[in-house]
Amino acid sequence: MPLAFSNIDWWIVGVYLLIATVPGFFCRKYIKGQEDFLIAGRSLSIWLATATLTATEMGLVTVMYMAQMGFENGLSAMVLGVIAFCATLFVGLTGFMVSGLRRSGATTVAEYYQQRYSPGVRVLGGLIIATAGILNYGVFLKVEANFIRIITEVPDLNVTIDDSGGGWKLTLAKAAAGPAATASDPTSTAPGPLPPSPPSAAGGARSYHLSSIKLVMSILVVIVLLYTLLGGMVSVVLTDYIQFIVLTLGIGLTTWWILAREPAVGGMEGVVEAVRVHRPYYGLDPTITVGAAGMGWLWIIWQTMHWLGTNTWQTQAFRTAATDSPRTARVMWSLTAVNYFGRAIIPMLWGAAAIAYLYNTRSPADLAGMDTLEAMPRLLHGTLPPVLIGFMCAGMLAALMSTHSSYMLAWSGVLTEDLIAPIARAFGLHLPGGLRIWITRFFILCLGAFLIRFGLWYEFKKEVWGYLAVTGTMYVSGSTALLALGLYWRRASTAGAYLGLLFGAAPGLVYLTTRFLVLAGANGRLNPPEFVRTVDAFLTDPKTGVMSFPLAILGMILGSVMFPRRLRVPAFETIPLTGGAA
Amino acid sequence: MIEQPFDWGLAWTYVAWAAMIAYFTLGLAITIGGLFDVVKMFRRLEAEHRNTGRFGDRLETFDLPK
Numbered sequence: 084m085p086l087a088f089s090n091i092d093w094w095i096v097g098v099y100l101l102i103a104t105v106p107g108f109f110c111r112k113y114i115k116g117q118e119d120f121l122i123a124g125r126s127l128s129i130w131l132a133t134a135t136l137t138a139t140e141m142g143l144v145t146v147m148y149m150a151q152m153g154f155e156n157g158l159s160a161m162v163l164g165v166i167a168f169c170a171t172l173f174v175g176l177t178g179f180m181v182s183g184l185r186r187s188g189a190t191t192v193a194e195y196y197q198q199r200y201s202p203g204v205r206v207l208g209g210l211i212i213a214t215a216g217i218l219n220y221g222v223f224l225k226v227e228a229n230f231i232r233i234i235t236e237v238p239d240l241n242v243t244i245d246d247s248g249g250g251w252k253l254t255l256a257k258a259a260a261g262p263a264a265t266a267s268d269p270t271s272t273a274p275g276p277l278p279p280s281p282p283s284a285a286g287g288a289r290s291y292h293l294s295s296i297k298l299v300m301s302i303l304v305v306i307v308l309l310y311t312l313l314g315g316m317v318s319v320v321l322t323d324y325i326q327f328i329v330l331t332l333g334i335g336l337t338t339w340w341i342l343a344r345e346p347a348v349g350g351m352e353g354v355v356e357a358v359r360v361h362r363p364y365y366g367l368d369p370t371i372t373v374g375a376a377g378m379g380w381l382w383i384i385w386q387t388m389h390w391l392g393t394n395t396w397q398t399q400a401f402r403t404a405a406t407d408s409p410r411t412a413r414v415m416w417s418l419t420a421v422n423y424f425g426r427a428i429i430p431m432l433w434g435a436a437a438i439a440y441l442y443n444t445r446s447p448a449d450l451a452g453m454d455t456l457e458a459m460p461r462l463l464h465g466t467l468p469p470v471l472i473g474f475m476c477a478g479m480l481a482a483l484m485s486t487h488s489s490y491m492l493a494w495s496g497v498l499t500e501d502l503i504a505p506i507a508r509a510f511g512l513h514l515p516g517g518l519r520i521w522i523t524r525f526f527i528l529c530l531g532a533f534l535i536r537f538g539l540w541y542e543f544k545k546e547v548w549g550y551l552a553v554t555g556t557m558y559v560s561g562s563t564a565l566l567a568l569g570l571y572w573r574r575a576s577t578a579g580a581y582l583g584l585l586f587g588a589a590p591g592l593v594y595l596t597t598r599f600l601v602l603a604g605a606n607g608r609l610n611p612p613e614f615v616r617t618v619d620a621f622l623t624d625p626k627t628g629v630m631s632f633p634l635a636i637l638g639m640i641l642g643s644v645m646f647p648r649r650l651r652v653p654a655f656e657t658i659p660l661t662g663g664a665a
Numbered sequence: 666m667i668e669q670p671f672d673w674g675l676a677w678t679y680v681a682w683a684a685m686i687a688y689f690t691l692g693l694a695i696t697i698g699g700l701f702d703v704v705k706m707f708r709r710l711e712a713e714h715r716n717t718g719r720f721g722d723r724l725e726t727f728d729l730p731k
Contacts, residue, residue: 128706321703359674367674425684
């Protein structure tokens, strides 16, 4: 029997929102320049840097898609956590790319492109980074809204405005189930608010249907927008730290409670047994695929490449740039390896526990049409008691807010620093620091509006992680090739950089374009040719990902060989005749 | 059901416990260490704020002598 989200749980969430966000509003006085706004004046020490990186990368959307992977693929999905741990530990111990990036003093990845290659590469790189990043970010709210809707069961409202008596009268009432439920479902393609009913003959009363979940999500985004706009990275870091504590506490208590549920889940043994029965073979062995289910070698290779280069993802590169030294950057990445391990494994365990819980408590007919993204929220909704569900929800909201604040800051920073400022410079305009902060704030506002208005449109091909990883790979493949070869290969040239960026982004662009055309065809808006459908069917997530990285490196090498870099090595060594110091 | 040569179930059980223990231990360390770092960061920012100030703050130093 599902347990209701009680008043005390709402109080816990409310108090948490106050504690976690109010301090962020008082950081504005420390913002004097773009470096303070974007990277907190490079003042982060090891523990704080690790806390903020973990809080950013452990979003509610992360918990959702990791749990979805655990539910669909069983425990074999945990191989992602092992890959993430090994790749990130390698980065931390060797300083692969992160030491060089921090030493370069660049704030954004594209700024490094300009230092090493040319201003043109920075603009093209910035464009790809911003496009891939914003496409990736655009779906977060939709996934998160699903979670909050299931956990809280917040009812929709009917708003009646009556102006018949000369004055205004506003009435709020819970909407009836049925059409309202469809409208409140953020995954529904139906429009959110219903059109207002016509005024009755007796007076000017109008009724509106208000989707509460969309309202709640919009309010959360506005709160995040406000403190990010005011205090930039200083606010983000401070709130991330508070959010990290709440998030860790919420996750810890929830994991303990879920595993202790007898007989619905039955501890680790119960989870393993449920996976063995309901996800035969591919649920335990990550090298096996059965049809579209399971992980497989292609996927493992793609993820290994992805996680080696994921430190170039701008939200993570900002943390590398914000550390107080290259050594701190390396230690931060070594510690983050442990966090990435838990970040993947724990939600996947929840997803696998949902297999045990749902198959033990529901009929197969109930589960047949269920969206796999909803499995984990249904497990939590069905098992967590009052107060604990409040703490867990506060923890998940912490995860949501810390991710949104950092993503807004990262992508708006890229748009300002890597697109607007270099283009303005090309026209002879130098944008002062104060103006650049305001431009960044303007883009933060635009991103917030984009997220609320358009963030609910995308239909997923399979798993959310597939979409996120493909859009991420569009960017990470090129940035890894440019950064790694730029740092460790003297002959990497500007022409190579252009080709590397374009080749790396190409498979992802084809994937998204064919997906869009096929979806438009399914909705009757377009009639795409047959070859588009063939390409769409061929380009699975792992194939797209696995092609991107070698293509980016190939482009980089081809371009650098065909149009070599002019190395500034003098033909004859010159000896200063004056004999003084050079 | 065909017996698998490697006991993946046991392996994932160990991996899950290792991840939980490592994550929550580090979480505790970060919570404690992060508090000192927050204080350090704000001391540094406060010192810079006092030294440089905002444009409006600098104007106040040009007060007329009484």
